[in-house]
Amino acid sequence: MAETDDKTGPPVTLIEPIDMTKLDPNFRKEIQNMPDGDEVNACFACSTCTAACPIANQWKYKPHQLIRMILLGMREEVLSSREIWECLTCFQCQERCPQGVRVTDIIFDLRDLASEEGKIPDAVKFLAKELLEKGQLYVVTADWEREDLDLEPEVPGLSTDEFKEILKRTRTGKIAGGE
Amino acid sequence: MPTYNLYMGCSVPANYPNYEAATLKVAEKLGMELQYMEGVACCGSPNLRAIDYFGWLLVNARTLAIGEKNGHDIVTPCNGCFAALKDVWYHLKHNEEDLKKVNEELKKSGLELKCNVRVRHVVEAMYTDIGIVAIKERITKPLDGVRIAIHYGCHLLRPKDVTEFTPEVLDELLRATGATVVEYPLWKQCCGATVLPVNEDLAVRLAHDKLKSMKDAEAEFAMVVCPACGNQLDLQQFGIKESYGVEFNLPVLFYPQILALAMGMSEDEVGLGMNRVPADPILCHFTSE
Structure with a gap:
């Protein structure tokens, strides 16, 4: 076993102290009241979710830490993190969580x-803008390929107007129009 | 003849008409009547769920309500559309308040959602409603046991309480064609499609790992049932070649393409030439009974 020469620093197992003044005690409640937050309090930080995550290695905040941060009220850090946007949404963490x-x-x-x-x-x-402009994510460009296969050149039944109409009035409209 | 509301979405018709054509042709042979839904909207993808939860609920509730009108199940060949419709259905089924809010909006266009409609992946309808025995009866050119690795797709399998789908469905469907289902360590891993917009390097790495795991297990082909997964595993092999200098040369086929060929249809009928990594080597593995 290697011995540590430097005995002055804090033990390596300790993480950075949390700035208590920045904590938002309501954050936990806020998440609990969202569509999928019912069970968030049940987390006992076993980090099974992190073990299941195929990309946790490259994250500063691992999945179990993000959940812990919610419970502690680290609202600003969580909502500004790149992790929440890089999540693959592969649901492997959720599938394995022993606490539901x-x-x-x-x-x-x-x-x-x-x-x-x-x-x-x-x-x-950018994707939000695209959705609002086109009324769909992907537009048929190679209609000859479709015709070769005896398919209608346009997608049968797909309507884009109602989609645009709905999203113009919801948050997508604000995001895409709010430049 | 069982009749279904066919929700094709936008990705399959725009990017993989071969998947669309093969699905229609196989369904016809199996005696399934697939009717394209009229006036339905794009599901918005998981990105819409992320940025605009209520908007996402509304557009998909609208699709569900249209399907509910004639009482037939909604079927789709896209895991992304499947997840969106299943998720929204699940949420609204269990949240009266949101269902009420959504219905207030739907009322304006004369629609109402009661959450009686059922959403299914089209291959699951083949499995459950037609059945493996009847599918096998239609097979005239079974595969010779060729090794095929299945990529199921995260949003088809998980979360299980929402998707109600088990991987065995695809295993059995593939075995019915005479192929061998390859077991490989990363079978559950994500293809990386969802992270493409925000981190392309990561997306390429995930596709690379997935394909490598398949190859290491001696898969000769890969099978998918989703256009986004198809894109990541098939087209992305060219991206992987650029980033990693590795050439997997692993052809990726959609399940209905494999089934159609085993039923004796021609490679042109299933648009085999449109698969990005040349998939015609599969043709050498069909035997004639």
Whole structure:
């Protein structure tokens, strides 16, 4: 076993102290009241979610830490983190959580909260604009390919007007129009 | 003949008409009547759920309400559309307050959602309503046991209480064609499609790992049932070649393409030439009974 020469610093197992003045005690309640937050309090920080996450290695805040940060009230750090937007939403953490915490769904809720405050990555903001302009995500460009396969050149039944109409009035409209 | 509301979404028709054509042709042979839904909107993708939860509820509730009118199940070939419709259905089924809010909006266009409609992946309808026995009866050119790795897709399998889908469905469907289902360590791992907009390097890494895991397990082909996963595993092989200098050369096929060929349809009928990594080597593995 290697011995540490430097005995002056804090033990390496300790994380940075949390600035208590910045904590938002209501954050936990806020998440609990969102569509998937019912079970968030049940987290006992076993970090099974982190073990299941295929990309946790590159994150500063691991999935179990994000949940812990919610419970502690670290609202600003969580909602500004790049982690909530890089989550693959593969649901492996949620599937394995022994406490029934809907970890991935909660990350979706966190994005929704961040979006309400305008904290959205540019690439996602761009997608919002695209959705609003086109009324769909992908538009048929190679209609000859479709015709070769005896398919209608346009997608049968897909209507874009109502989609645009709805999203213009909801938050997407604000995000895409609020430049 | 069982009749279904077909929700095609936007990604399949725009990017993979071969998947669309193969699905329609297989369904016809199996005696399933798929009717394109009229006047439905795009599901908005998981990105819409992330930035505009209520807007996402509304557009998908509208689609569900349209499907509910004629009482037929909604089926879709896209895991993304599947997840959106299932998620919204699940949420509104369990949240009266939001259902009420949504219905107030839907009322303006003469619609109402009662959450009686059922949403399913189109291949699950083949599995459950037609059944493996009947599918096997239609197979005239079974595969010779060729090794195929299945990528199920995260949003098809999870969260299970919402999707109600088990991986065995795809295993059995593939085995019915005579192929061998390859077990590989990363079978549950994400293809990386969802993270493409915000971190492309990461998306490429995930696709690379997935394909490598399949290759290491000696898969000769990969199978998908989602256009986004298809894109990540098939087209992205060119991105992987650029970033990693690795050439997997692993052809990726949609399940209905494999099934259609095993039922004796031609490669043109299933648009095999549109698969990005040339998939015609599969043709050498069909036997004639």
